[in-house]
Amino acid sequence: MTMSGAMNQADKPETGIRLTEAQLRARRARSIAIALALGAFVIVIFVVTLVKLGGNVLTRPM
Amino acid sequence: MSVTVARVEPSIAGVGDYIALLKPRVMSLVVFTALVGIVIAPGHVHPVIAFTALMCIAVGAGAAGALNMWYDADIDARMARTAGRPIPQGRVTPGEALGFGGTLAVFSTVTLGLLVNWMAAALLAFTILFYVVIYTMWLKRWTPQNIVIGGAAGALPPIIGWAAVTGSVAIEPVLLFLIIFFWTPPHFWALSLYRAEDYARAGVPMLPVVAGETATRRQIVIYTLILAPLGVTPWLLGYAGPLYGIAALAAGAAMIALALRVWSETESHAASKQMFAFSILYLFLLFAVLLVDRVSGGLIAQAIAHVAP
Structure with a gap:
């Protein structure tokens, strides 16, 4: 690629959607909420597994 | 041949908008009445299982609320009481509400079935379907008896709570x-x-x-x-x-x-x-x-x- 070719690439305006500051903030908040909800779901599954298995967690055929 | 591509604006919906889709005030009454169903049921249930059942019922009720707002967005936009909801306000698209509500409905029902019991899960699924299909899609726009028959959906949570403990009604x-x-x-x-x-x-x-x-x-x-x-x-x-x-x-x-x-x-x-x-x-x-x-x-x-x- 020539020097002028590289310059043209850099000058090209970016295509696609550029998020505004408010959209970025909203997306970040939604992402955090989804992460927290998934984390809570994992904890619920883990604790319920412990409760359901109880002491039997140690009882398994060798 | 020309192809028209609808331009979708990136969402500005905040977490609060999605919480509003869950109708938290209705949800609180559902949780409370389901809790009473759990407490008055005979027999013992581990507190963690009872808590899980309550969470599933709460999320299921929220899912029904979101699906209701998805379908009723046109009505909501014309009523002063509901015009401020996320879809009429343009903060959440109907498709987003449908995806959100549908996902939560399936998740809450399956989780309740797997972790608590399938009788309670079946009742929760029936409640969501009744509220969304029978009440929202059919009765609400058709007959003045809408809230009489549709009220059955709101009345079921104590039975779901009871079923979560006993596995029966x-x-x-x-x-x-x-x-x-x-x-x-x-x-x-x-x-x-x-x-x-x-x-x-x-x-x-x-x-x-x-x-x-x-x-x-x-x-x-x-x-x-x-x-x-x-x-x-x-x-x-x-x-x-x-x-x-x-x-x-x-x-x-x-x-x-x-x-x-x-x-x-x-x-x-x-x-x-x-x-x-x-x-x-x-x-x-x-x-x-x-x-x-x-x-x-x-x-x-x-x-x-x-x-x-």
């Missing part, structure tokens, strides 16, 4: 179902009396819009006259103690007095507003006293067993 939670079922019409008709213009503008055939105010006021009295004695039945049948009986009698008498005031009122809507507000308190009071009655009864029985084994 019995007469006791069915009584609680009937109390909420007969409570729903006077509650919503009191609201619709002073929101009739809103409903008429949105094309929702609520009773005051279709049959007029006089017929609505008469129906409020009739349903309240059924509700008040029904509220006392858990005590009469021996499922609750005298504390509940006294509270249900007093609150039922107050409901009847208010219904009669709504009936006699012609010009203003002061009594209707009072009836709407008090009806919420009535249901909360009945279930709260039942909860206290059962918990304190259990504690007293434990204390007696401890002192005189």
Whole structure:
């Protein structure tokens, strides 16, 4: 690629959607909420597994 | 051949908008009545399992709310009470609400089935389907009996709570179902009396819009006259103690007095507003006293067993 070719690439305006500051903030908040909800779901599954298995967690055929 | 691609703006929906889709106020009443169903059920359930059941019921109720807002966005936009909801405001697209509600509905039902039991899960799935398909899609826009029949969805949580503990259904939670079922019409008709213009503008055939105010006021009295004695039945049948009986009698008498005031009122809507507000308190009071009655009864029985084994 020539020097002028590289310059043209850099000058090209970016295509696609550029998020505004408010959209970025909203997306970040939604992402955090989804992460927290998934984390809570994992904890619920883990604790319920412990409760359901109880002491039997140690009882398994060798 | 030309292809038209719809431009979708990136979402500006905040977490609060998605919480609003879950109808948190309705959800809180659902959780509370389901909790009572869990507490009054015979037998023991591990607190973690009870908590999980409550969470699933709460999320399932929220999912039904989101699906309702998805389908009713056109009606919501025309009513002052609901115009501020996330979809009419343009903060959440109907497709996002549908995806959100659908995902939560499936997740809550399957989780309840896998972690608690499938009877409770089946009842939760039925409740969501009933609310979304029978009430929202069919009855709401078609008949003034919409909230009467549709009220069954809101009345089911105590039965789901009971089923979460026992894996079955019995007469006791069915009584609680009937109390909420007969409570729903006077509650919503009191609201619709002073929101009739809103409903008429949105094309929702609520009773005051279709049959007029006089017929609505008469129906409020009739349903309240059924509700008040029904509220006392858990005590009469021996499922609750005298504390509940006294509270249900007093609150039922107050409901009847208010219904009669709504009936006699012609010009203003002061009594209707009072009836709407008090009806919420009535249901909360009945279930709260039942909860206290059962918990304190259990504690007293434990204390007696401890002192005189």
